[in-house]
Amino acid sequence: MSRFAYVNGRFVRHGQAAVHIEDRGYQLADGVYEVWAVFDGKLADAAGHFTRLWRSLDELQIAHPMSQAALTVVLREAVRRNKVRDGLVYLQVTRGVAPRDHAFPNPAVPPAVVVTAKSVDRAAAEAKAARGLSVVTVPENRWGRCDIKSIGLLPNALAKQAARQRGAVEAWFVDELGLVTEGASSNAWIVDSEGRLRTRDTQANILRGITRTSLMEVIAGEGLPITEQPFTVEEAKAAREAFITGAGTLVLPIVSIDGVAVGDGKPGPVATRLRALYIQRAKEAAI
Known part of the structure; x- marks a missing residue:
């Protein structure tokens, strides 16, 4: 079965998904992530994960990439496209793509967003x-x-x-x-x-x-x-x-x-x- 990933605004085949070489997450670990458990195609403990996500972003002074409603749509679509009934959906948000420098980009650049989803064998x-x-x-x-x-x-x-x-x-x-x-x-x-x-x-x-x-x-x-x-x-x-x-x-x-x-x-x-x-x-x- 083909897998799909969400990368900066669009869904692509998992094997072809890529981020820019100067994504600050890749070069500086300048980003955060969240993982939701999925039961019967639905997100578990959704509110708590969103609350922690926004807090982590705020603590690192990374802009929120989209509203919670919009991000929920993206997460659910990742689950749907990957036909996940029971599994995990992974979200990563980095400060974005900019010439390598330890200090934050000035002016700021758009955050980079990646979402993947995979099935878990609950019986195992x-x-x-x-x-x-x-x-x-x-x-x-x-x-x-x-x-x-x-x-x-x-x-x-x-x-x-x-x-x-x-x-x-x-x-x-x-x-x-x-x-x-x-x-x-x-x-x-x-x-x-x-x-x-x-x-x-x-x-x-x-x-x-x-x-x-x-x-x-x-x-x-x-x-x-x-x-x-x-x-x-x-x-x-x-x-x-x-x-x-x-x-x-x-x-x-x-x-x-x-x-x-x-x-x-x-x-x-x-x-x-x-x-x-x-x-x-x-x-x-x-x-």
Whole structure:
């Protein structure tokens, strides 16, 4: 099946899609991105992703490329043209094309916009969730504005590669105090030894995960104990359960950390239940 990408105002075949060599995203990582999960051809957690997108653009002083209504049309059209029922749609906005210079172009140039969409095998994803996966830990070495969803992801890419080489699905960054910040592409959670759900607070310059926020609403609705409190690697290894959240992983149980089994080494009841509840909520609210 042919794939299509949206590039700066028009849809083109995926294999022919290209950006200018002096796009500042390519040369300077001067841009942001967002990823929406797609359920039944609809965008999940749409409002939250748009809110974070506008905030990231504003923090980097990049102009909004179009209205939310217009961008919604583009995203939906990318999903339709690629015949995605369940999957992901990716948006990237850079400051635009200009002669290479570290300072912003003056006068400003139009932002560059790219959208792609791809299908995900939900059955395979559910099988992984039922099995549970592993994480490894790596030193925190990223810049101090991880709250911005920047395309400058080299430390994250290196962490992901380290995880893959060690047979894990994700890497958790650990700060100088020995506390877990977040994953290379996800937020980190545990059910601690007292049965409380714990995840790092967003004041620690971690990404304000949209799946994380939606899951917190699910947790509140279920009346489960939760605290935004950091945890050490040792606390995570001693926890009853661990899991990660993100648009790509949804709610994914973690059964080992650095080769040490979490709990009984199987997906726990809390993470398994929350995954099902989150997916149900995401499907019902998708647009």
